[in-house]
Amino acid sequence: MRRAAAVAGIAVLALALTGCSDDTEAGRLGMPAPVTEQGVDNLHLWQGAWIAALATGVVTWALILGAAWYFRRRSDDEIPVQTRYNLPVEIFYTVFPIIMVIVFFSHTVRVQNTMLELDPEPDVTVAVVGQKWQWTFNYPDSVDTPDGTNVFVSGTGEDIPKLVLPVDSTIQFDLFSPDVIHNFGVPSFAMRMDVVPGRENKFQVTTTETGTFAGKCYELCGAYHSRMLFEVHVVEQDDYQAYLEDLASDPENVSEEPVTGGAYAYTPVLEDLNEDYQEEGE
Ligand SMILES: [Cu+2]
Structure with a gap:
């Protein structure tokens, strides 16, 4: 029975490892x-954590099932052997979890540090405003235009904005x-960060592939939170x-300084919906 559990465990683990x-x-x-x-x-941290968790799970399941089978009641008059203070076992289940926590923690801190690392000279800086x-x-x-050197786009509730980035570049998001809070x-960046009023959070990514990817707001921020979608x-x-030059050809998209107050963004759908509600009410 224990041999069968061990074989099953190794099979599951092997499957997980080869699938990774x-x-x-x-x-x-x-x-x-x-x-x-x-x-x-970040992907490798995720995979490593899953493999470690699965290995722990297999050992735990084998111990539970093995103990339940091995120590099952065979007759009524049999008194089980009473065992306490099994030092090796107690040391094992004290030390092993501590080692696991240290391993998980150190890998998490290592990956977190790389995700939050800031190159002092990124190729592109984008000032992102969540409003x-x-x-x-x-x-x-x-x-470089007479109106300024900053170009910007704002989305609306009906019109999902594009965030255009160059490939093979280090991009900083302010x-x-x-x-x-948004x-x-x-x-697809395996990354997100809170956008907090009065605080300038920032992170960087180094793009490696061209393509179109979905982005969104991950903080429930109010009535039309679900419309805070964008396309990368x-x-x-x-x-x-x-x-950028195409954007700059329309003076509406040009300013001297980054537009960070959110004054240019609006959600017309809000007014439309309110009108609908009022009409329904009449
Ligand atoms: Cu939001």
Whole structure:
């Protein structure tokens, strides 16, 4: 019986280990494919934690089932051997969890440090504003026009904004909120961070692949929180420059300083819905 449990355990573990390639969804254990250098580190932390948890689970299940079987009641007059103060076992179940906590903790701190590492000279800085209930993306000092050097786009509740980034570049996000706490996150970056009023949170990613990825607000921030969606487009360097110039051709998108107050963002859907409610009420 114990041999069968051990064989089953090894089989499950082997399956998990061989499945852990980064190319398949099963291998990533449900995580989206990371498209940044930092995201890959986070994926490996996720996979390592799952393997360790599964190995612990297999040992625990084997001990539970093995003990239940081995010490099952065979007759009524049999008095089980009373064992206490088994020193080796007590040392094992004290020391082993401590080792596990140390291993989990050290890997978490290591990956957290790489995710939060700031290169003093990023290739691109984007000033991100989360406001009720959409995003504004500023690209400071990116163009040279009579109106200013900052270009920006604001989304609305009906119109999901684009965040365009160059590939193979280190991007810094400076996060601003004029109202409540939002949370700026992109699953394919395996990263998100709170956007707190009065506080300038920031993080960096190093893009490694072109493509279009979904982003959203991860902090329940009010009535239209669910509309705080945006689209990340990671593009070639030339396309990135062309995008900025295209934005700058409309003076509406140009300012001297990054627009961080959120004054340009609005959620027209709110007014529309209120009108609908009023009409229904009449
Ligand atoms: Cu929000």
